[in-house]
Amino acid sequence: MTHLGTDLKRHLYRGRTPARAVEIRDLREMARRRLPALVFEYLEGGAEEEITLRRNRTAYDEIALMPRMLRRIGGTSLGGDLLGRPAPIPMAVAPTGFNGLLWPKGDxxxxxxxxxxxxxxVQSTVSNDPMEQVAAIPGLRHWMQLYVFQSQQAVEMLVSRAEAAGSEALVLTVDGSVFGNRPWDKRNYRTGTEPTLARKLEMLTHPRWMIDLIRHGQPVFGTLAPMLPEGKGDMVSATGWLRDQMDPDLDWDRVAWLRRIWPRRLILKGLLAADDVERAIRIGADAVVLSNHGGRQLDGVPSPVEVLEQVAPIAKGHLSLLIDSGIRRGSDIVKALALGADGVLVGRAGLYGLGAAGTPGAMRAHAILREEAERTAALLGCASRAALGPDCLFRRAPA
Incomplete structure (x- = not known):
């Protein structure tokens, strides 16, 4: 609840009908009420002091827009090319794990x-549903996210499966070889992945979620299942195995090897530094995603949107430049495009919809972001994506 003055009281939507959500915050509140605390903490939390998590939002809040009046805008559309194919809005769903905890068969x-x-x-390596099932959804543009394991054979198996499944792009996450420290998430567990008694009892206060879990069973790592050792198929055991298998020595040579064995679009996700983007160009990447992993890895780093303007001239004409982390409004998408991004990846915003109401909730999240982005562009006086540029942003005069 928020208050303005002494008379006006405001409430977020508290029902269960996703069509009545008017902004992403409504879907977030719906998900918060439906999900147990430890699941919502996993979705919501960040690393250490959560400085980066907060910065991802404040960075967008500090970018002001500069509208131009009396322009013919007609039917504003932000549609156009997104990595070689048309899209109604330059947006993709970011890779996220454990989606089966948010909704049955969440991926x-x-x-x-x-x-x-x-x-x-973008389907995560640690997705709960097999990549082959997800990639077979009619009309889906399937991109497969990849974590690099120490076993080259395991990586080759995942790459071959993605190619056979028809994935149009491979998204290599480069900032996840070492797991970030998320103390608030850890406080939900006694040891490892065993929830505390308080959290187990709190789960009972979320009957809709509990009924779904009982009916469908605990999620498993569907994509990794064929390569898990015997007896490691449950999510708890598989999580421990996964941590041991991650390759902390992932380097540019390994990326070059991956470029050689993967015949389609290769995207590097998790870069921030300009010189890393330059190396991605030299190695033959088709796109990069400026990302700090949603504030869940290294705390204290800049938001991707803060480095975007510096990196955009380097990427222009060489590879597609995408951005994620902190996007909650359609106006955030417009700001990213105006600063030089070719598109965005959206994570938590869509997951709020998923956790609130499954597919209809996620559809509502995507619709809200598109509606807001097109409305923002129209109010700026921009009828298309091509019209968005630095002149759409307000710059303070030097002191």
Missing amino acids: LALARAAAAAGIPF
């Missing part, structure tokens, strides 16, 4: 929403 539910919106879905 399939989220991917169906992406297909309905006409935008790509």
Whole structure:
């Protein structure tokens, strides 16, 4: 609840009908009420002091827009090319793990929403549904996210499966070889992945979520299942195995090897430094995603939107430049495009919709972001993506 003055009281939507959500905050509140605390903490939390998590939002809040009046805008559309194919809005669903905890068969539910919106879905290596099932969804643009394991054979197996499944792009996450420290998430567990008694009892206060869990069973790592050792198929055991298998020595040579064995679009996700983007160009990447992993890895780094203007001239004409982390409004998408991004990846915003109401909730999240982005562009006096540029932003005069 927020208050203005002494008379006006405001409430976020508290029902269960996603169509009545008017902004992403409504879907977030719906998800918060439905999900147990430890699941919502996993979705919501960040690393250490959560400085980067907060900065991802404040960085967008500090960018002011400068509208131009009396322009013919007609039917504003932000549609156009997104990595070689048309999209109604330059947006993709970011890769996220453990979606089955938010909704039964959560990866399939989220991917169906992406297909309905006409935008790509980036499936996580640690997804709960097999990549082959997700990639087979009619009309879906399937991009496969990859974590690099110490076993080259395991990586080759995942790459071969992605190619056979028809994935149009491979998204290599480069900032996840070492797991970030998330103390608030850790406080939910006694040891490892065993929840505290208080958290177990709190789960009982979320009957809708509990009924779904009982009916569908605990999620498993569907994509990794064929390569898990015997007896490691449950999510708790598989999580421990996964941590041991991650390759902390992932380097540019390994990226070059991946470029050689993967015949389609290669995207590097998790870069921030300009010289890393230059190396990505030299190695033959088709796109990069400026990302700090949603504030969940190294705390205290800049928001991707803060480095975007510096990196955009380097990428222009060489590779597509995408950005994620902190996007909650359509106006955030417009700001990113005005600063030189070719598109955005959206994570938590869509997951709030998924956790609130499954596929209809995620569809509503995507629709809200598109509606807001097109409205913002129209109010700026821009009828298309091509019209968005630095002149759409307010710059303070030097002191």
